[in-house]
Amino acid sequence: MSTFILQVSGKAYGSAAPVHALRFAKAAIDDGHQILRVFFYQDGVFNASSLGSPASDEFNVYQGWQQLAKLHNVELVNCVSAALRRGMVAKEEAETQGLSHWNVDDHFHNGGLGELVSGIAKADRLICF
Amino acid sequence: MKKLCVVFSTSPHGNAAGREALDFAMLAASYDLETSILFTDEGVLHLMANQNPESIGCRDYIATFGALEFYDIENLYVCKDSQKEFGIESDSLPLDVQVLTSEAIREHFASVNEVVVY
Numbered sequence: 001m002s003t004f005i006l007q008v009s010g011k012a013y014g015s016a017a018p019v020h021a022l023r024f025a026k027a028a029i030d031d032g033h034q035i036l037r038v039f040f041y042q043d044g045v046f047n048a049s050s051l052g053s054p055a056s057d058e059f060n061v062y063q064g065w066q067q068l069a070k071l072h073n074v075e076l077v078n079c080v081s082a083a084l085r086r087g088m089v090a091k092e093e094a095e096t097q098g099l100s101h102w103n104v105d106d107h108f109h110n111g112g113l114g115e116l117v118s119g120i121a122k123a124d125r126l127i128c129f
Numbered sequence: 130m131k132k133l134c135v136v137f138s139t140s141p142h143g144n145a146a147g148r149e150a151l152d153f154a155m156l157a158a159s160y161d162l163e164t165s166i167l168f169t170d171e172g173v174l175h176l177m178a179n180q181n182p183e184s185i186g187c188r189d190y191i192a193t194f195g196a197l198e199f200y201d202i203e204n205l206y207v208c209k210d211s212q213k214e215f216g217i218e219s220d221s222l223p224l225d226v227q228v229l230t231s232e233a234i235r236e237h238f239a240s241v242n243e244v245v246v247y
Contacts, residue, residue: 007245041149041153042145042146042149042247081152082149085145112156113152113153113156114156114160116153116156117153117156117157117160117162118160120131120133120157120162120243121130121131121160121162125243126243126245128245128246
């Protein structure tokens with residue numbers, strides 16, 4: 001059994017990176033490995049938007065992450081500074097910053113880059129998508 | 130403690146990858162991971178002297194490279210082939226980087242635990 005930390009840098013739509021990452025995560029879990037955490041960095045933070053609304057016959061990557069988190073108890077962490085720069089805001093941050101809207105709900109939590117680095121230190125392997 | 134190599138492979142300023150790579154490298158080093166940096170492909174453009182990114186609305190994160198020694202990031206490398214392709218002269222580099230051949234880069238990658246490409 002190995003432990004993995006995943007870094008996802010590709011955006012939710014327009015990049016195949018998150019789909020590859022989801023498939024890797026599922027395959028690894030099915031094989032008895034552990035996904036310590038999925039860390040979203042760079043444009044990967046767009047995966048945390050609860051407002052993406054693809055057509056009904058398209059894959060909804062947001063729901064894909066939600067399911068992974070729910071079924072397998074995988075932690076989904078957004079880099080907070082990368083997220084805020086790109087307008088990915090959780091409810092509390094919207095309140096702090098006086099913004100009238102927010103788009104990141106409880107399936108993802110905003111954390112620091114330290115969560116990526118401590119994950120790298122702890123996991124057997126970092127896999128980047 | 131694990132060893133990391135952070136690879137800068139995209140040009141500065143046109144996208145945020147270089148800045149986010151630098152943030153990552155400094156944070157990793159502050160967590161005591163032994164961190165090295167390699168400039169390759171378009172990433173060698175980080176080493177051009179006298180850049181003025183503020184004129185296109187970008188933050189001058191290039192200046193922050195000067196602080197790497199305070200983070201104990203001492204091993205900075207540049208790919209010899211890329212440096213030649215992009216015409217970056219060795220004698221005018223703003224940072225104290227070591228020029229590596231492809232073979233030496235392979236050896237370095239083999240000596241670290243993780244290679245993170247930005």
